Amino acid sequence: MRFFPDAEQREFARSLDALLTSGDTPAAVRSWGEGDHGPGRALWAGLAEAGVFALAVPREHEGFGPLPVELTVAFEVLGRHAVPGPLVETVAAAALLDRLGDADTAAARLPAIASGKSLASLCVTSFGPYALDGDVADAVFVVDGDTLRVAAGPGPVLPSADPARRLSRPSGGAVVARGPAVTAAATYAADVAALATAAQALGVGRTLLARTVAHVTRRTQFGVAIGSFQAVKHRLADTLLALEFTEPLVHSAALALAAGDAGAGQEVAAAKVTAGEAAYRAARTALQLHGAVGYTDELDLSLWIRKARPLRDAWGTPAACRARVLAG
Template sequence: MRFLLDDEQRQFARSLDAMLSAAGTPAAVRAWAAGDTGPGRAVWKRLAGAGVFALAVPEEHGGLGPLPVELAVAFVELGRHAVPGPLVETVAAAAFLDRLGDPAAAAARLPGLASGAAVASFCVLSPTAPYALDADTSDRVLVVDGDTVRLAEATGPVQPSADPARRLARPGGGPVLARGPRVTAAAAHAADVAALLTAAQALGVGRTLLDRTVAYVRARTQFGVPVGSFQAVQHRLADTLVALEFARPLVFAAALALAAGDPGSGREAAMAKVAAGEAAYAASRTALHLHGALGYTAELDLSLWIRKARALRTAWGTPAACRARVLDP
């Protein structure tokens, strides 16, 4: 089965690519990692103006959606440009509030998320995931603990991460917004949306790693010929491309399943997450190896994508957890 984007979706991807190429995202990533969110917030504002966050919010609350396929298209581009910030978590928060069944909470918070005026962090606490992403810089932090959701604040120091631009902090206490089975159901849906968009983001990260590595091995020479002419290098790059190309239809199949309200959409999202996450991680290893010693330097912009691929591999579902869900009857 082939999943082809229509002309409007392809144009949307091209417009985001052009906008982010001109935005200088590597500098914004480095500033975000150092605690200066100003450049990243400027990129965020431009994304909001392009309607990216509105895609996650229903029309009655100032949005355009929810439109999972278009969101997946956008997040591939966000991954390609390594845009910093709680992008997935903001959309997950919108998905949670939309499904919570609390009209007052939705009316109070969804318009701000749709317009990009509010940056949100969202987390479902577990023993293996006790942190909220960018909680220290977010305007709202929604924390789900069992069947309870509360509005929290970050406490304690920012924790180190494989990706320095992913700033992790433990969420503290805060007022309870809702309790009961509806919280659990809404959180499960939001986690599926987060897994899908993390997969899309990882797919974009993997494509940039591959593209930059191909460009490098074409330019780098050894024994008087381009490194890319060596068969071992070509095989490594071909394996990376195949993995990314196999992950792509899984990402969009999961987006279509979510858009249709398919009961199996959670398994589809898990399948996409493990395939795209592993493909991006493999792309990061390929990029690191084929760049040689240069690949280990933090000054090289490539490192921003290498480190992000490692972090996205386990965000919103480890490979083992995703495989277990896929195999669960």
């Protein structure tokens, strides 16, 4: 079984990387955290044109998917560039609506998600009571037990460790569906969300490592680059090994989810916990090896450092993911 992207998928990743490199993504992240969504929405428009959101939408609703493997390829790139917004929640909402079995709701919602015209957020209360970026989402879907509703309002924005991850507690709203179909669809959507989050965390970790390597080759102490110190080399090597070990797990989980394997949920959980821990290790390494400058908001590095911990815990904490793996 092949656990790494093929030539077409690698070219897709390169095209997304070029698209995001040409824009001022750090500025968009900072604006998003301040409540100005214009630059971030411009990034989303480019991603939609490249087909990122269509990967989660079936062909009968103007999408290309569902294609979990291609989603992981895309979300790793999005993590590398720290793209703001409810990216994971939008594709998870698409997965939920696709699996729900309500043809009218799917026809009304999914084409707009595929085209990027509609941003969605998803709150599954078993994972926590908060929705990401509910204040900018065109629809906030809430799953509480076996009930799906569209929230009446996002609620006030709450402080977050990552200013660009704007959390709110949705309330009220009209019921869309009830019953076992909602529970089953929400379980699948949560797996899609966990997988996309794992890929995003992997991308965040890659950028943190790359920026740290660049820093230690420039920063000198006692007349030599600090990257030549054995302790620094060991720290970077451990971080690299953690990220390298993560990548095949993420792609293996995507293949299992695409094939509908019975153990796909456990594979997703294993990938999620491994990616989250690897990104968190990369963040700690970056912070410590950058020294005092690593603590400053002015340094763009902070945009990635602040994402690592929230991504580690989103859509399945390490403890919850480990428990699911052991239960399988």
